[in-house]
Amino acid sequence: xxxxxxxxxxxxxxxxxxxxxxxxxxxxxxxxxxxxxxxxxxxxxxxxxxxxxxxxxxxxxxxxxxxxxxxxxxxxxxxxxxxxxxxxxxxxxxxxxxxxxxxxxxxxxxxxxxxxxxxxxxxxxxxxxxxxxxxxxxxxxxxxxxxxxxxxxxxxxxxxxxxxxxxxxxxxxxxxxxxxxxxxxxxxxxxxxxxxxxxxxxxxxxxxxxxxxxxxxxxxxxxxxxxxxxxxxxxxxxxxxxxxxxxxxxxxxxxxxxxxxxxxxxxxxxxxxxxxxxxxxxxxxxxxxxxxxxxxxxxxxxxxxxxxxxxxxxxxxxxxxxxxxxxxxxxxxxxxxxxxxxxxxxxxxxxxxxxxxxxxxxxxxxxxxxxxxxxxxxxxxxxxxxxxxxxxxxxxxxxxxxxxxxxxxxxxxxxxxxxxxxxxxxxxxxxxxxxxxxxxxxxxxxxxxxxxxxxxxxxxxxxxxxxxxxxxxxxxxxxxxxxxxxxxxxxxxx
Amino acid sequence: xxxxxxxxxxxxxxxxxxxxxxxxxxxxxxxxxxxxxxxxxxxxxxxxxxxxxxxxxxxxxxxxxxxxxxxxxxxxxxxxxxxxxxxxxxxxxxxxxxxxxxxxxxxxxxxxxxxxxxxxxxxxxxxxxxxxxxxxxxxxxxxxxxxxxxxxxxxxxxxxxxxxxxxxxxxxxxxxxxxxxxxxxxxxxxxxxxxxxxxxxxxxxxxxxxxxxxxxxxxxxxxxxxxxxxxxxxxxxxxxxxxxxxxxxxxxxxxxxxxxxxxxxxxxxxxxxxxxxxxxxxxxxxxxxxxxxxxxxxxxxxxxxxxxx
Ligand SMILES: Nc1ncnc2c1ncn2[C@@H]1O[C@H](COP(=O)(O)OP(=O)(O)OP(=O)(O)O)[C@@H](O)[C@H]1O
Ligand SMILES: [Mg+2]
Numbered sequence: 001x002x003x004x005x006x007x008x009x010x011x012x013x014x015x016x017x018x019x020x021x022x023x024x025x026x027x028x029x030x031x032x033x034x035x036x037x038x039x040x041x042x043x044x045x046x047x048x049x050x051x052x053x054x055x056x057x058x059x060x061x062x063x064x065x066x067x068x069x070x071x072x073x074x075x076x077x078x079x080x081x082x083x084x085x086x087x088x089x090x091x092x093x094x095x096x097x098x099x100x101x102x103x104x105x106x107x108x109x110x111x112x113x114x115x116x117x118x119x120x121x122x123x124x125x126x127x128x129x130x131x132x133x134x135x136x137x138x139x140x141x142x143x144x145x146x147x148x149x150x151x152x153x154x155x156x157x158x159x160x161x162x163x164x165x166x167x168x169x170x171x172x173x174x175x176x177x178x179x180x181x182x183x184x185x186x187x188x189x190x191x192x193x194x195x196x197x198x199x200x201x202x203x204x205x206x207x208x209x210x211x212x213x214x215x216x217x218x219x220x221x222x223x224x225x226x227x228x229x230x231x232x233x234x235x236x237x238x239x240x241x242x243x244x245x246x247x248x249x250x251x252x253x254x255x256x257x258x259x260x261x262x263x264x265x266x267x268x269x270x271x272x273x274x275x276x277x278x279x280x281x282x283x284x285x286x287x288x289x290x291x292x293x294x295x296x297x298x299x300x301x302x303x304x305x306x307x308x309x310x311x312x313x314x315x316x317x318x319x320x321x322x323x324x325x326x327x328x329x330x331x332x333x334x335x336x337x338x339x340x341x342x343x344x345x346x347x348x349x350x351x352x353x354x355x356x357x358x359x360x361x362x363x364x365x366x367x368x369x370x371x372x373x374x375x376x377x378x379x380x381x382x383x384x385x386x387x388x389x390x391x392x393x394x395x396x397x398x399x400x401x402x403x404x405x406x407x408x409x410x411x412x413x414x415x416x417x418x419x420x421x422x423x424x425x426x427x428x429x430x431x432x433x434x435x436x437x438x439x440x441x442x443x444x445x446x447x448x449x450x451x452x453x454x455x456x457x458x459x460x461x462x463x464x465x466x467x468x469x470x471x472x473x474x475x476x477x478x479x480x481x482x483x484x485x486x487x488x489x490x491x492x493x494x
Numbered sequence: 495x496x497x498x499x500x501x502x503x504x505x506x507x508x509x510x511x512x513x514x515x516x517x518x519x520x521x522x523x524x525x526x527x528x529x530x531x532x533x534x535x536x537x538x539x540x541x542x543x544x545x546x547x548x549x550x551x552x553x554x555x556x557x558x559x560x561x562x563x564x565x566x567x568x569x570x571x572x573x574x575x576x577x578x579x580x581x582x583x584x585x586x587x588x589x590x591x592x593x594x595x596x597x598x599x600x601x602x603x604x605x606x607x608x609x610x611x612x613x614x615x616x617x618x619x620x621x622x623x624x625x626x627x628x629x630x631x632x633x634x635x636x637x638x639x640x641x642x643x644x645x646x647x648x649x650x651x652x653x654x655x656x657x658x659x660x661x662x663x664x665x666x667x668x669x670x671x672x673x674x675x676x677x678x679x680x681x682x683x684x685x686x687x688x689x690x691x692x693x694x695x696x697x698x699x700x701x702x703x704x705x706x707x708x709x710x711x712x713x714x715x716x717x718x719x720x721x722x723x724x725x726x727x728x729x730x731x732x733x734x735x736x737x738x739x740x741x742x743x744x745x746x747x748x749x750x751x752x753x754x755x756x757x758x759x760x761x762x763x764x765x766x767x768x769x770x771x772x773x774x775x776x777x778x779x780x781x782x783x784x785x786x787x788x789x790x791x792x793x794x795x796x797x798x799x800x801x802x803x
Contacts, residue, residue, distance in 0.1 A: 054799060075673025090668035092661050093791070103661050104672025108654060 002030040004066070005187045006051070006082070006156050011060035013046055013211075015391070017383030020046045022211040024060070028156060028187040033178060035190045035198050037231055038208035039423035040395020041381045044191050045087060047208070048158050051189075052084040053077040064156075075104065083149030084158035087394070089141050093134035097127055101148050112151070119150050123177040137288075139170040146177065157181060158189045163197055164421055167287055175201055193423050195224045207231055228424050240431045243439070245459040248277035250313075251412050251443035252298065257307030259297050267293040269467035270307070275412070275443040280434065282446045282458030282475065286489050290467040291447045292334065295414050298445070299331045300324045312411065328411035332401055332418050336394075340401040343390035347371055347382050350389050351404050374403040379429070394421040402430060406437065413437060416447045431457060451485070452477075463488035500744060501628035505636055506702060508740025510535070510694040510711075512639045514718035515725065515732040516646050517690030521567075523650060523727060524683030525663035525792040528570050529585030531691050532715030533592020538563050538692025540596040543699035543706040547608040552700055556635070559696035560689040566592065567688020568681075575680045578796035593709060603706045610704035611635055633701045635693075639733075642690070646729040659683060663790030666797040676797050694718070717767075724769075727789065739769070 007027040013020045020043045028034050036044045049055040051062065053071035062069055064080055071077050074084070091100050098113040105112070113129035120126055125143040133141060142162060149157055159178075163171045178188055178201060192198055198205060205222050207214040207230040214230050254273050261267035267290045275281045285291060296302035298309060300321040309317045311327055333339045341350050348371035352362070371385035380399045382392055389397060398421065405413065415434065419427040434457060438444055448454050454461055458475040463485055471488050473481055514531050521528045528534075538559040545555035566588065573584040611633035619630040650656040661669040662679045670676050698710055717739060725732035742765050 073673070074671040078671075078673065086671075090665060090671045092665040092668050094664055095657075095661065099657055100668070102654070103657060103669060104674050109657070 002032070002185075004029050005064070007063040008047075008051065009061050009063070011047065011050060011062075012058045013043075013050060013055065014058055017387065020211055021050075021057075024208070024211070024213055026206055026213065026216075028189055029203075030185045030187055031182045032203040033182060033188045033190050033201050035192065035202040035205045036208060037192075037198060037205055037227060039231055040421070040426055041210075041393035042208040042423075043211040044208055045160055045393075048084060048160055048189065048191070051077070051082060051156075052158060053082075078149075078152045078154065081153060081155035082158070083152060083154030083156065085142065085145040085149065085160060085162060087160045087164075089145055091133045091141060091144060094132065096130050096132055097136075097144050097147075098129040100133060100144060101129075101151050105152070115151065116147055119147050123147075123150065123180045124173060125177050138165045139167065142166070142174070146174075150181075154186070156187050156189070158191075160191045161193070161421065162190075163192055163194060171197065193421065193427075195227055195424075198227065199224060231424060240428070240435060240456055242435050245279045245438065247279045247459075248441060251275055251277050251311065252445070253308075253310040254294075254298065255308040255310070257297055257309065258305045259293050259302055260305065261293060267467055268297065271464075271468050273462060273469055275445055277411070277441045277443050278438055279459045280438050280444040280446055280457050282448065282454035282461045283464050283469075284448075284451060284454050284461055284485055284489060285464035289464050291416065291464060293467075294464070295331070295333070295416050295445070295447055298324075298412075298414055299329060325408070328409070330405040330408050330410035330413045332405055332413065332415040334416040334420070336397050336401050337390075341389050341397060344388055346386045347375065347380065347389055347392070347400060348385035350400055351385075351407075353404065374400075374407065378403040379426075395423055395426050398422055398430075399426065402433065406433060410437075410442060412443045412445070414445045414447070418446070418448070419450075419453060451482070461485065465489065498624055498627045500741075500748060501624070502632070503744035503747075504737055504741035505628060505632060506740065507743040508737040509636050509639045510697040510702065510714055511718055511721060511739055512643065512733055512736035513694030513697060514691040514715060515721040515736055516643055516729045517687040517694065518718055518722045519650075519687075519725070519727050519729055519732060520646065520659075520690070521684050521687030522722060522793055523659050523663045523790055524680045525666060525790055525795065525797070526571070526574055526680050526684050526687075527581045527585065527794040528567065528588070528684060528687060528691075529582060529719060530566075530570055530588025530592065530688075530715075531718050532711055532713070533589035534563050534566055534688050534691040535592075535695030535698070535711040535715045536596040536709065537566050537592045538695030539699040539710055540600050540695075540706060541692070542696030543600075543608060544603060546610075546700055546704075547603060547606060547706075550609055552609060552611055555700055556693065556696055559692045563692020563695075564685040564689040566692070567684050570688070571681045571684040574796060575677055575684070578798065581794050581796070589715065597708045600706050600708060604708065605705070608699075608704050611701040635697050635701050643729045643733045650729065660790070663792055666792050666795075670797070670799065680797075691715070691718070713767075720769075720771075723789075742769070 005028050009025050011021050011024040024047055026047065036047070038044050046055065050057045051071065053073045053076050062071060064082070069080060071080070096109065098109040098116060101116060102109040102112040116127070116129040125147055127140055127143045127147065133144065136144070142165070162174060166174060181188055190201060203219050204216060205227060206216040207227065209231065252275050254271060256270045256272055257268050258266065258270060259268040271290065271294060273281065283291060293302055297304050300319060304317055308315065311329065316324060316327065337343055342353070348367050351371045351374055352367045368385050374380065375382060375385060378399045380403065381396050389400060392400070402418065418434070419430050422430065434444060446454065446457055455475045455477045460472055461475050462469045462472050465488065473484055514535055518528060518531060541562040542555045542559040545558045546552055570584050570588050573579050574581040613631055613633050616630040620626040650659065658669065658674050659679060662674060662676050666676045695711055699706055721732060721735045721739065724735045746765065
C-alpha cells in the first residue's frame with residue numbers, strides 16, 4: 001500500500017449558527033483519487049478550505065507526510081505542496097495566463113510562459129500563456145488553475161466541483177490530466193455531485209453528511225446506489241415517474257428571433273419555438289450556442305433585433321422585464337449569485353424580492369412568516385430567515401431562487417441549469433417541483449447542460465446549434481436517440 | 495502672448511496635481527480608494543512651509559512633508575484595511591481633518607514669507623527652442639516629478655512588484671492564494687500614495703509660492719481624484735492630464751491678467767471642474783468602458799478571508 005500524504009483528525013469548524021464540521025477524519029494516499037461526496041451544505045468545501053489554509057479549524061489536527069502542521073494560509077499550504085482549485089476561481093481577469101501564474105513566485109512572466117508550455121504538453125492541459133484570462137472560457141480558466149498548482153509542485157491537489165462547469169469533452173480531458181497526476185504519485189481530492197463521474201475516477205470515496213463522516217469505501221466496495229443511499233440516508237429514485245403530458249393552449253411562441261451576445265456576436269440566428277401549457281420543452285446543446293441569450297430574450301433581459309415573441313397571444317417583443325413578470329414569466333437563471341439573488345440581503349428578503357404585491361409598507365413579521373413557510377417547504381438549510389444569502393451553500397441558494405420563482409404562480413418557467421451544483425436529494429426535489437408545475441398547466445422551457453436531466457424531465461427535446469433549433473426528438477434515452485441528439489448538437493444535420 | 499512662458503507655467507501648475515495623481519494611482523492600484531487627497535495636500539503644504547520657515551532647509555521640508563503624508567495616510571489605511579470601514583467615509587474624514595488641522599495650526603504663519611525652490615536649468619536641454627525653457631528650466635521638484643512618473647509607470651507595468659500590486663487591486667483573493675500579503679501591500683501602497691500626495695501639497699508652499707495660506711490647495715485634491723480616472727490609472731497619462739490641467743489653469747490666469755480676451759473669469763475657473771465632470775461621466779457610463787480603461791476591480795472593497803462576497 002502506498003504511503004499517506006495527508007491526514008486530518010477530529011476536525012471541528014463552527015460558523016455563527018452552524019456546526020459545519022463535527023469531528024471529521026480523512027486521509028489521502030499517494031497516487032489516489034479520493035472523492036468527497038455529500039449533500040449541499042455537508043461541509044465539503046469547508047473541510048477543503050481548512051486543508052488549504054483558508055479557514056482555521058476550531059479543533060483537530062492536520063498531518064502532512066506524517067508530520068503535524070499548522071497551515072496558516074493558502075501560500076503556506078502551497079509551499080508544503082497542497083493546492084486547491086476553488087469552486088470560484090481565483091484568477092486576475094485582466095492579467096495574462098503567464099502573469100497569473102507568475103504572481104507570488106520568484107519567476108518572471110516570460111520565464112513562466114516557457115514552463116507552462118511544458119506542463120501543458122505533459123498533462124494535456126492546453127492553454128495559451130499569453131491570452132488574457134477574461135478572454136478564456138470557464139474550462140480554460142480551470143486549466144489555468146490546475147497548471148498553477150502543478151507549477152508550484154503540488155503533491156496534494158484539491159478539485160472542488162471541477163466538472164460542474166465543464167462540457168463532457170472537457171471533463172474527459174480533465175480526467176486524463178488527473179490520471180496523469182496520480183500516475184506520478186500526486187494525490188487528488190475530488191468533489192462532485194455526479195455519481196457517474198465519481199464511479200469513473202475514484203480510488204476511494206468518503207461520504208459526508210451534516211459535517212460528519214458517514215463512511216469511507218475502497219474501490220469495488222461502492223456503486224452508485226450505495227453512495228446515493230449513504231449521502232442522503234435513504235434510497236433515491238432518480239427515474240422520476242410521471243404521467244404523459246397533456247398540452248393545452250399555446251403559451252409562448254418565439255418566431256424568427258435574432259439577438260446578439262454581450263460581445264456583439266450573433267447569438268440567436270432566427271430561432272423559433274412554441275411551448276404549450278402543461279408541457280416541458282427541453283433544449284439540448286453544447287454550451288454557448290445561444291442558450292443563455294434565448295432565456296434572456298424571453299425574460300426581457302436582452303433586446304431582440306428582429307423577430308417576435310408572443311405570450312398567451314399577446315406580443316411581448318421588447319417589453320420591460322416587469323411587464324413579463326406580471327404577465328407570468330418566471331426565471332431560474334444560471335447565475336444565482338449575480339442575477340437571481342442579492343447576496344447581502346437575508347433569505348427572507350430575497351424570498352420576498354419578486355413578490356407581486358403592490359404594497360408600499362411591508363412588515364417584518366409578514367415576510368419572515370412567508371419565508372419560514374418556504375424554508376420548510378423547500379427544505380432550505382439556513383440558520384434563520386434573517387441570515388444573509390451569501391452564507392448559504394450553493395445548493396441552498398438555488399433552493400431560495402426556486403422557492404421564490406415558484407411562489408409567483410407563473411404561466412411559464414424558464415429554467416437554466418436548475419440543478420447545477422445540487423445534491424441528489426435537492427435535485428429530485430427540483431425535478432418533482434417542475435413536474436408538479438407542469439401538471440398544473442405551466443409551460444416550462446428547460447435549458448440544461450446534462451442530457452440525463454433533459455431526458456428525465458422533458459416531454460419534447462429540441463436541439464440548439466448556433467442560435468437555431470436544428471431539430472426535435474423524443475426524450476427516450478435509447479442509444480439511437482442519444483446518437484441523433486449528439487449529431488445535431490455537433491451541427492450535423494439529421 | 496508668450497508661448498514659452500505659458501508652457502512653463504503649465505508645468506508648474508501641473509506638478510502638484512501630478513504628485514497627487516500618481517500617488518492616488520498607487521493607492522488605488524492596490525484596491526484602496528483614498529478620497530482624502532485634499533486633506534493630505536494641505537498637511538503636506540503646511541508641514542513643508544513650517545519646516546522651511548523655521549529651518550530654511552527646503553529639502554528637509556520636502557522630506558518631512560512626505561513623512562507627514564504617510565503618517566496621515568496611515569489613519570486611512572488603518573480604518574479601511576484593518577477595520578474595514580467604508581472607504582469613502584474614511585477618506586472624507588481625512589480631508590476634513592487635514593484642512594481643519596492645517597488651518598488651525600497654520601494660523602500663526604499666515605502671511606509670513608519663507609524660502610522657496612528656485613529654477614535650475616538643465617545644461618544642454620534648456621537650449622532646445624520652446625521646449626527647453628518650458629520643460630528644462632524649472633525648479634528641482636518639477637524634475638523629481640518627471641523621474642517619479644517614469645519610474646512609477648515602469649514599476650507598475652514592468653516589474654514583478656507592480657504585478658503584485660495590480661493583482662491585489664484586481665483580485666485580492668487570488669493574490670492571497672499565491673502568498674501575497676494583501677494587507678501589507680495595501681498598507682504600503684496607501685502610505686506611499688499619501689506621501690506623494692502630500693508632496694504635491696508641499697510643492698504649493700515650497701515652489702509655487704513661499705507662503706502658507708489656509709486651504710491653499712483650493713480643490714486640487716479633488717481634481718487629482720478625477721485625473722486618476724482620466725488617466726486610466728496610468729502614470730504617463732496622469733502626467734499628460736496634469737499638465738493639461740496646468741495649462742488650463744495658467745491660460746485662465748493669463749487671460750485674466752492681460753484682459754485681451756473677454757471671457758468671464760468664473761467660466762474659466764469652472765473649466766477644470768467641467769473636464770473632471772465629463773471624465774467622471776464617461777467613466778461611469780458603462781461597465782465595459784470601465785473595464786477597458788482598467789479600473790482596479792476590487793477598488794474600494796475591503797478584503798477579508800473568511801467573509802464571503
Ligand atoms: N464563511 C462562512 N460563513 C458562515 N457559514 C458558512 C461559511 N462557509 C460555509 N458555511 C456554512 O457551512 C456549511 C457547510 O458549507 P460548505 O460550503 O462546506 O458545503 P458544501 O458541502 O461544499 O456544499 P455544496 O455542495 O452546496 O457546495 C453550510 O451550512 C454553510 O452555510
Ligand atoms: Mg461546496
